[in-house]
Amino acid sequence: SRDELYVDAAYDMIVVSNRLPVDYLRGPDGETTWKSSPGGLVTALEPVMRAADGAWVGWAGVADREFDPFEYDGINIIPVPLSESELEEYYEGFSNDTLWPLYHDVIAPPSFHREWWDAYVRVNRRFAEAAARAASPGAVVWVQDYQLQLVPRMLREKRPDLVIGFFNHIPFPAYGIYSQLPWRRQVLDGLLGADVIGFQRAADAGNFTRAVRRLFGYATRGSVLDVPGPDGEVRHVVARQFPISIDSAGFEELARRPDVQARAHEIRESLGNPQTIMLGVDRLDYTKGIRHRLKAFGELLRDGRLSVEDVTLVQVASPSRERVETYRQLRDEIELMVGRLNGDYSTLGHQAIAYLHHGYPREEMVALYLAADVMLVTALRDGMNLVAKEFVACSFDDDGVLVLSEFTGASDELRQAILVNPHDIEGLKDAMVEAAQMPRKERARRMRALRKRVRENDVAKWSSTFLKTLTGAGIIASGVPDG
Numbered sequence: 269s270r271d272e273l274y275v276d277a278a279y280d281m282i283v284v285s286n287r288l289p290v291d292y293l294r295g296p297d298g299e300t301t302w303k304s305s306p307g308g309l310v311t312a313l314e315p316v317m318r319a320a321d322g323a324w325v326g327w328a329g330v331a332d333r334e335f336d337p338f339e340y341d342g343i344n345i346i347p348v349p350l351s352e353s354e355l356e357e358y359y360e361g362f363s364n365d366t367l368w369p370l371y372h373d374v375i376a377p378p379s380f381h382r383e384w385w386d387a388y389v390r391v392n393r394r395f396a397e398a399a400a401r402a403a404s405p406g407a408v409v410w411v412q413d414y415q416l417q418l419v420p421r422m423l424r425e426k427r428p429d430l431v432i433g434f435f436n437h438i439p440f441p442a443y444g445i446y447s448q449l450p451w452r453r454q455v456l457d458g459l460l461g462a463d464v465i466g467f468q469r470a471a472d473a474g475n476f477t478r479a480v481r482r483l484f485g486y487a488t489r490g491s492v493l494d495v496p497g498p499d500g501e502v503r504h505v506v507a508r509q510f511p512i513s514i515d516s517a518g519f520e521e522l523a524r525r526p527d528v529q530a531r532a533h534e535i536r537e538s539l540g541n542p543q544t545i546m547l548g549v550d551r552l553d554y555t556k557g558i559r560h561r562l563k564a565f566g567e568l569l570r571d572g573r574l575s576v577e578d579v580t581l582v583q584v585a586s587p588s589r590e591r592v593e594t595y596r597q598l599r600d601e602i603e604l605m606v607g608r609l610n611g612d613y614s615t616l617g618h619q620a621i622a623y624l625h626h627g628y629p630r631e632e633m634v635a636l637y638l639a640a641d642v643m644l645v646t647a648l649r650d651g652m653n654l655v656a657k658e659f660v661a662c663s664f665d666d667d668g669v670l671v672l673s674e675f676t677g678a679s680d681e682l683r684q685a686i687l688v689n690p691h692d693i694e695g696l697k698d699a700m701v702e703a704a705q706m707p708r709k710e711r712a713r714r715m716r717a718l719r720k721r722v723r724e725n726d727v728a729k730w731s732s733t734f735l736k737t738l739t740g741a742g743i744i745a746s747g748v749p750d751g
């Protein structure tokens with residue numbers, strides 16, 4: 269009965285994402301800890317959740333473990349379990365070896381397996397059920413990212429009283445690519461269960477809307493889609509861009525801290541105080557263009573346009589999805605390149621590339637941003653790229669140069685960066701030299717404009733804009749005439 273549905277209902281605001289903001293980690297001696305998990309999504313939503321006293325539904329990062337709900341650092345956590353085979357088929361398989369490469373313009377070839385799809389449906393249903401149980405009557409539920417695209421529809425069917433939002437953190441591809449997906453109709457239908465579907469860029473929202481028109485023939489007016497319900501009534505679903513951001517003030521505050529600045533100084537010292545430190549910070553992912561960056565850097569050293577006496581490249585590559593074959597191959601290729609380049613160009617006193625296969629706490633990242641003169645973001649495709657925004661937010665002295673790929677969502681906003689096409693290695697090389705040699709005045713002019721943009725468009729603004737649109741749309745969806 270309906271009453272039973274609400275037995276453990278509690279929360280007015282629920283975020284649902286594949287990964288919880290904390291991962292359960294087992295150390296070498298069997299000891300366990302909860303640790304903040306990687307990725308842009310958590311960075312973006314943590315401050316929102318702390319403020320809302322809502323609940324966060326997600327997976328704890330380990331297979332075959334069940335956990336009771338708990339509180340972590342002021343956030344209510346509701347863990348959803350995954351079995352080992354679901355981890356392989358739903359997470360590593362369908363999410364990260366089908367959807368991830370497909371949605372990133374098939375930079376790597378996506379694999380299509382029917383068993384993976386079955387697991388994706390099953391796990392999405394489990395997340396939807398957990399959210400349905402935790403939601404109070406009329407609650408707002410905000411579903412995140414490509415791993416959970418079926419959840420909006422499943423939730424609506426169980427709980428038509430809820431206001432349901434979805435945000436896609438990665439790109440949404442053009443129809444010619446999207447249409448490869450054997451389950452293209454089911455995925456769109458899953459998403460259309462939401463009241464508001466958010467994307468990073470206007471281009472992503474446009475690709476989605478066109479796919480809906482092509483596959484379902486629904487009428488669309490700008491960002492409003494007419495979606496017929498089971499009884500023939502029409503729901504208005506909003507699909508548009510909400511570019512995500514960071515806690516800009518929080519990053520600047522860290523950057524201004526004397527101990528963080530001292531650490532930045534120490535980093536420069538330990539690299540031998542080179543004239544120019546170039547920095548790359550990425551999850552070790554084939555979408556990030558790390559190979560293109562290394563190739564360009566290597567050629568600049570080879571051609572003598574840069575010298576290891578003057579320039580060091582620091583590349584942080586945080587471990588990611590390490591059991592997926594494409595990621596293993598990528599790691600081997602990158603480490604081979606780094607080894608070769610260091611072998612060819614390093615001297616006893618000067619290292620060409622400092623390569624770090626680790627994740628670091630935020631303080632250390634900020635110290636690295638402060639230590640760097642040139643930030644290299646050369647992604648081949650990236651929903652947003654928060655690293656670019658973090659670097660800008662930390663550059664409170666209006667110094668530092670951002671080299672930014674035009675294939676990132678961030679490049680829609682950060683127009684005063686040096687914009688590059690990372691496939692064009694000659695162009696990338698020119699941009700890197702230009703960045704290293706840019707006069708102080710020009711650096712300041714650009715960075716001032718970039719910082720203004722990032723300060724005024726922070727993650728609080730992102731979430732409040734999304735949630736305002738969502739609660740407005742909820743009123744329309746539940747039957748109040750909209751004029």
Ligand code: G6P
Pocket residue numbers: 287306307308309413414437438588589
């Ligand atoms: C990207 C995705 C997130 C994901 C993160 C880390 O930012 O948009 O959904 O959580 O990468 O990847 P992982 O597979 O470790 O969760």
